[in-house]
Amino acid sequence: MNKLDRYNDKRDFDTTPEPRGEAALAGGSQASFVVQKHDASSLHFDFRLEWDGVLLSWAVTKGPSDDPSEKRLAVRTEDHPVAYGSFEGTIPEDEYGGGTVMLWDSGAWEPLHDVAKGLKEGKLHFRLHGARMEGGWVLVKMGGGKGDRDNWLLIKERDDFAGRSADALVNKYKRSVTTGRTMREIAADTPAFEAVTHKKALPRFRKVELATLKDEPPEGEGWQHEVKFDGYRCLMAVGKGGVRLYTRNGKDWSDRFGALCGPADALPCDAALIDGEVVAERGGFSELQAALKAGDPLVLHAFDCLHLDGDDLTGKHLSERREALEGLFGDLPPRGPLRLSPVLEGDGAEALAAMCKAGGEGIVSKKIDAPYSGKRSKAWIKAKCIQEAEFVVGGWSPSDKKGRAFSSLLLGSYEDEGFVYRGRVGTGFDDEDFEALAKELKRLGRKTAPFEGDLPSETKGSQWVTPELVAQVEYTEFTSEGRIRHGAYKGLREDKEAENVSAKAEAETDSGDEEIGGVRVSSTGRVMFPDAGLTKGDVARHYARVAERMLEHVEDRPLSLLRCPDGIEEECFFQKHAGKGFPEDIRTVPIKEKDGDTADYMYVTTPAGLIGAAQMGAVEYHVWGARRDKLERPDRMVFDLDPDEGLGFDAVKRAAVEVREGLEACGLQSVPMVTGGKGVHVIVPLRRIAEWDRVKDFAKGFAQALAEKEPKRYTATMSKEKRKGKLFIDWLRNERGATAIAPYSLRARPGAAVAVPVSWDELEELDRPDGFHMGDMEDRLSRTCPLGEVDAQGLGKGAMEALEDWAG
Structure with a gap:
């Protein structure tokens, strides 16, 4: 027996406006729910959950209550078709269920256990994500129903969405969630949207702002995070003369988006220009295509207001434009054809995680204080859950299967080097797609391949077309060949x-x-050093290669990372506290800061920690001069020799030797490290007996003494005015909380140099401080690290007295 036979047998579809009962395929990433207020022989609320192609249905006699102490009788009725979820109107009096039906609430539902088992055992636990009903709910089956009545109880769970009054929910909401009409207006067949008089000129189309794709959303304050929709971008103009609906390229699609013209014409304004996205009521891009062909309902999610009542708002901050949009859309029904794009709570990482968990496409993060640019902008950043993009069809592979017009489409895209081959797509087509595409492929046929360069063997025997068709394609990843x-x-x-x-x-x-050193690294082909052609995968492999040696100097030290998620030519930033989504191998240690507060700092102990930092886009690793087990007792002292512009490397090497000689006069041995930048670090391994103040005082006194001995060549002051033509002996690396570049760390500079400890003899032979690169590491690792050849020394009273003698 068909699930909808009972539904169909009860109704005369020549008389009732209700939809005919036909089982539906799954439409969208989440199942829907709907509540319909139904004034039949008695007023009740029909509660429906989409499952297995139908709407499971219960008649709730008093309506749902968000008071957990209130148990509402819910009588199980026949399953309804999924199409019934959009029905609002009046059923003729003599028909089954005759009376007025209002769409009172709708949204998505999330079962918390196996639905079939729950129905069988009589307990269904779920979450609702509606405009009015939210949070956890449960349906519990009762025993001893009269006759064939299947009685259940609908009960609200105690959570943040629970209320305290039994009837507050049904008393608060008296209008349709989709049309805003009352029961009386629905019964009188009052139009859902009535046009108003718009007194100002229809705003002209203008170029839309486009988001820049990033691997992850931006961090920090000042961003607003919104849903990324899977539809057609639309600019909606309202004013004298009616409504115009434009695509992102300015094509007038008022006819194709015609279902939205009536609701738009009812907007209470003199004129407006609204930016948004048109989607199908249910499902993604494929469902939108079907809805456009069938003339089914559409939804515009509005997210920006560019013009309102004669005022151009594009120069104002997003926060001001959003306020104007909310004022215009604030009284519209929450599930109507025109809706406000929701702003997601939490930071970007939390918003993206929630969106991906819900089965969404991704998020768009927007700077709150930015104007509307009308071009692709880094003030709008998109991060995706689903890998999906547009490609241009450049050919097709023949099929040997009967009834299939082709085996696959050959795809490309337009880049600087021309029309580039991007691979094939061979799934996702239905019969209508094959028929429509076959006609277009025949029309566009040509004899030669439109792609630039050599093509792989998979294209052998293909037929070529002029590249005009743009296809939306979902994919798992890009290969290293693009x-x-x-x-x-x-x-x-x-x-x-x-x-x-x-x-x-x-x-x-x-x-x-790619798995590198046992760590899963994403987006390994992303270019991090454009001039050197090095990728994120190359960076991760570098840290996997040097990990054992590097950990000798990095392990257990509080760590600051210089992260460049999109490469060194894009935004880079320092981070010392682990963010959301960081790998578990990047650990944290609580440290009390100067202001008395305690914060969690990062540290690593394993190769996986170093590689995991590279997975997060880290390029440089900077470390404290102490380890976490004795944070107040440093185990190294660092002098950073930083030359002013114009000073060559010979001056730096000469300074390093003089620092070495001065330290030896104080009884301290040191090791030089070329930093991969423009200077040299002179590093003194220390026994952990002195505290920070003593190490800092010694370093400061030493630097000042050397500057006084050679005032024309050195300075111990950071001031740029006093550094002209001199070399700055930076002793500030020796304060508590200060960091210095770690040995064997890459530098986020063109060329991708590596910071490498060297011997004093070796330093003399070098001609530049950034001459070591990834390719040199195998040779360096085959040698003993110079930092391991010097014993740690104490910075006690004798060293301080020796400093005074040397300073003279």
């Missing part, structure tokens, strides 16, 4: 011009995962 893996066709995009389709950002962001 081609997609496991592509699935989602539909054609008619709103984008082929010559504007680039996949460079996706290829650099999504170019594959």
Whole structure:
């Protein structure tokens, strides 16, 4: 027996406006729920949960209550078709269920255990994500129902969404969640949206702002995080003369988006220009394509207001534009065809994690204080859960299967070097797709391949087309060659011009995962050092290679990372506290700071910790001069020899030797390290007997004494005015909380040099401080580290007295 036979048998579809009962395929990442207020023989609320192609249905006699102490009778009724979830209207009086039906609430539901088992055992526990019903709920089956009545109880769980009054929920909301109409207005068939008089000129189309793709959302304050929708970008203009709906490229699609024109014409304003995204009521891009063909309902999620009542708002901050948008949309029904794009709570990482968990596409993060630029901007950053992009069709592979017009489409994108081959897509097509695409491929046929350069063997025997069709494709990753893996066709995009389709950002962001040193590293093909052509994978492999040696000098020290998530030519920032999503091998130690507060600092103890930092986009590693078991007793002292512009490396080497000689006069042995920058560090290994103040006082006194001995060559003052033509002997690395570049760390500078400890004899032979690179590490690791050849020395009373004698 069909699940919907009972539903169909009870209704005469020549009379009732209700939809005919047909089981539906799954539509979207989350199942829907709907509550319909139903004034039949008695007023009740129909509670429906989408499952297995139908709406499981219960009649709740008094309506749902968000008071956990209130148990509402819910009588199980026949399953309804999923299409019933959008029904609002009046069922003829003589028909089954005759009366007025209002869409009172809708949204997504999340079962918390196996649904089939819950229905069988009589307990269904779930979460609701609706406009009015939210949080945890439970349906519990009762025993001893009269006749064939299947009685359950609908009960609210005690959580942040629980209320205290039995009927507050149904008394508060008297209007439709989709049309804003009352029961009386629905019964009178009052139009859901009535046009108003717009007194100012219709705003013209203007170029839309586009987001920059990043691997992860931005950190810190000053960002607003929103849902990334899977639809068509739309600029909605309202004013004298009605409504115009434009694509991102300025095409007038008012006819194709016609379902939105009536609601837009009812907006209470003199004129407006609204930026948003058009989506299907249910599902993703494929469902939107189907909805456009069938003329089904559409939804515009509005996220920006560029013009309102004659005022251009593009120069104002996003926060001000959002306020204007909320004022315009504030009284619209929350599940109507025009909706405010929700702002997600939490920081970017939390928002993205929540969106991915919910099955969404991703988020767009926007600077709150930025104007609307009308171009691709880093004030808008998108981060994706699903790998999906546009590609241009350049050919097709024939199929030997009957009824299949082709085996796969060959895809490309337009980059600086021309039309680049990006791989194939061979799944995701239905019969209508094959039929429609076959006609287009025949129309666009050509004899030669449109792609630049040599093509792989997989394209042998293919047929070529002029690259005009733009396809939306989901994929798992990009290969190191810049081609997609496991592509699935989602539909054609008619709103984008082929010559504007680039996949460079996706290829650099999504170019594959790889296990390096036992750590899963994502986006290994992303270029980190453009001049050297080195990738994120290369950086991770460097730290895997040097890990054992580097840990001798880094292990257990509080650590600061210089992170460059998108490469050294993009934004880089220091981070000393682990953020959300950091690998567990990057550990934390609580440290009391100068202001008395305690903060958790990062440290590593394993190769996985070093590689895990590279996975987070770290390029440079900077360390404290003490280890976490004795934070107040440093085990090294560092003099950073920093030359002014114009001073050559010979001057730095000469200074290093003089520092060495001065330290030896104080009874201390030292080791030089070329930093990979422009200077040299002279490092003194220490026994852990002196505290920070003594180490700092010695370093400061030594630097000042040397500057006084050679005032024309050296300075111990950071001031730029006093550094002209001199070399700064930086002793400030020896304060509590100060850091210095770690041995064997990369430097985030062109060339990708490595900081390397050397012997004094070796330093004399070097001609530059940034001459060691990744390729030199195998040779360096085959030798003993010079830092390990000097014994730690105490900085006691004798050393302080020797300093006074040497300073003279």
